[in-house]
Amino acid sequence: MVKTPDYTRILKKLASCGDYADIFIESSFRRIIVFEDGKIDTLSSEDDSGVGLRLIRNGRTFYGYTNSSDPAVLNEIADGLTALGAKGAERTLDFTCSAPVYAFERPCETIALQDKIKIAETVSRSAYGDKRVVQVRAFYGDVFRDVRIINSIGDDKTKKLSYITIYANAVAKDGDDLQTGYESFGGVFGAEGLDCFDAETVGKEALRKAMNNLEADYAPAGRMPVVLASKAGGTMVHEAVGHGLEADLAEEGMSVYEDKTGTQVANRIISVIDDGTLKPKRGYIPFDDEGTDARRNVLIENGILKSYMRDRLYALKNGGTPTGNGRRESYRHKPIVRMTNTFISSGSTKPEEIIKSVDNGIYVADMGGGQVNTVNGDFVFEVTEGYIIKNGQIDRPVKNATLMGNGPEVMQSIDMTGSDLGFGIGTCGKGGQGVPVSDAQPTLRIPLITVGGK
Missing domain, CATH: 3.30.2290.10 (PmbA/TldD superfamily)
Incomplete structure (x- = not known):
């Protein structure tokens, strides 16, 4: 025995x-x-x-x-x-x-x-x-x-x-x-x-x-306004922003947000939160895999970068307090800095008013995966469900579209945020291990972004 x-x-x-x-x-x-x-x-x-x-x-x-x-x-x-x-x-x-x-x-x-x-x-x-x-x-x-x-x-x-x-x-x-x-x-x-x-x-x-x-028709290509629906989930905030605010990247020269604490990194209508306390969202944790209680971490407030997400290692290395973001896939893995439930806070504009504000553009109803370079912030995302916006109305569907841009530039350019908030679920891969997460955003208007199409 x-x-x-x-x-x-x-x-x-x-x-x-x-x-x-x-x-x-x-x-x-x-x-x-x-x-x-x-x-x-x-x-x-x-x-x-x-x-x-x-x-x-x-x-x-x-x-x-x-x-x-x-x-x-x-x-x-x-x-x-x-x-x-x-x-x-x-x-x-x-x-x-x-x-x-x-x-x-x-x-x-x-x-x-x-x-x-x-x-x-x-x-x-x-x-x-x-x-x-x-x-x-x-x-x-x-x-x-x-x-x-x-x-x-x-x-x-x-x-x-x-x-x-x-x-x-x-x-x-x-x-x-x-x-x-x-x-x-x-x-x-x-x-x-x-x-x-x-x-x-x-x-x-x-x-x-x-x-x-x-x-659907093939999506047009070029620079144009884009409205991201809340139901598209928060792929944009998770990939183009969230990873760059993890301390192991942000404090080791691997993030475009390095040394940006206290500076304006987004439009003043943008606030980004990571909150592990949101039960039953997929990223909920009562405490992280180091024993630190989960909490609501304000990463960007009114466009100003407030803090990074940290585990105990980076709190010891560079100062600061662990934020409840030390997560691991299983006992086979050491904990690393990871997101939980990450989202852009809602605004006050009705989603339909945001759509009406666009004469000709693209409405992104759903987003898939993509690629992000955290060092310079450049990204490419797949649009899995999209529509033409014509004269302020959602028109015909389009397919095979992509969004290409730079995370900080897009965050600075967003000029309308909806009063809604839509969550998506996923498994975030990093460092050879995956953990359950969710991400969210309200309806957002990007005045000009490159759309890849035919």
């Missing part, structure tokens, strides 16, 4: 050799159901558990992990980490053990497997609403994570998180023209998050977008 590890003793050993130390203990369960072309392609479940040990010394991180809870294995890893630094006197640590924080009301395991399969099957079937649809991928996934964090600050915290993600991707074909439509649903909740959920809406919306693109 394997003994229960004395985590406190191990942490004291780590802390004696550095400026900060923590132990990350995790167990997780994942269920995935995928329908491909109308039938089950994947039905899988996965259990995982392990422990990550970290030591920070003189601005450097030393990290080791194992999927074993054997005290001998954990002590061996701790000995290896402490051997990399000069050993000091063992520190006396006082711990505040907090009650577990539950991010759900009913666990997803209270949903019968057949009911989960039915959800994915319904999403798939509802996306096959036109004979031109040639392929549909429907996905249902739920994840449970039980995480305990003990650190040399004195925190002993436990969080129990539940994520549900559902999406459909429909491919339609007309001759040689292939077009896709994508729709998703998800957040940090358990079975209660599906109480009022209609699975057909996800498939039907993916179908509608695919058919809309199939019947």
Whole structure:
């Protein structure tokens, strides 16, 4: 019989050799159901558990992990980490053990497997609403994570998180023209998050977008006004702004926003927030993966850059306070600076008034992925659902459009912000690991931006 590890003793050993130390203990369960072309392609479940040990010394991180809870294995890893630094006197640590924080009301395991399969099957079937649809991928996934964090600050915290993600991707074909439509649903909740959920809406919306693109004209190319709808989600703020405000980039010469604190980096009508407390948004965390409580971080206020997002490493290296943005994919990964729920704050203008203000331009109803150079701020984003604006009215749909520009320049040029706010969900990839996030924006008007088209 394997003994229960004395985590406190191990942490004291780590802390004696550095400026900060923590132990990350995790167990997780994942269920995935995928329908491909109308039938089950994947039905899988996965259990995982392990422990990550970290030591920070003189601005450097030393990290080791194992999927074993054997005290001998954990002590061996701790000995290896402490051997990399000069050993000091063992520190006396006082711990505040907090009650577990539950991010759900009913666990997803209270949903019968057949009911989960039915959800994915319904999403798939509802996306096959036109004979031109040639392929549909429907996905249902739920994840449970039980995480305990003990650190040399004195925190002993436990969080129990539940994520549900559902999406459909429909491919339609007309001759040689292939077009896709994508729709998703998800957040940090358990079975209660599906109480009022209609699975057909996800498939039907993916179908509608695919058919809309199939019947659309090619987008015009050139410099023109663009209105970004709130329902397009916050791809722009996440990619073109958010990553550049993460301290590991902003304070290491990898961001266009380096050394810009206190300066105007956007129009005065623009404020950018990262808020990990927004439950049940997909980026919700009661506290980050270092034990720092989540909070509302005002990054840009009325156009002025106020602060960067920091984890404990960058708070130690460059001063400042951890902002609750130290996140990791699992115990196999060290925490790095990551966003949570990032958004541009709403304004006071009605969305329809913003559209009416444009004589000729593009209305972006949905955005896909893209590429961003955080060093200079240049970006290219895909428009997955777009329309011509003609005489202040949304006109015919267009396809295969892209938006090309520079993040700080676009943030300076935005001159109208809507009274609405629309969130999108995703998984943010950085440093070889992904974490769940959400992002949002109100309806925005960009007076002039380069649109790539035909």
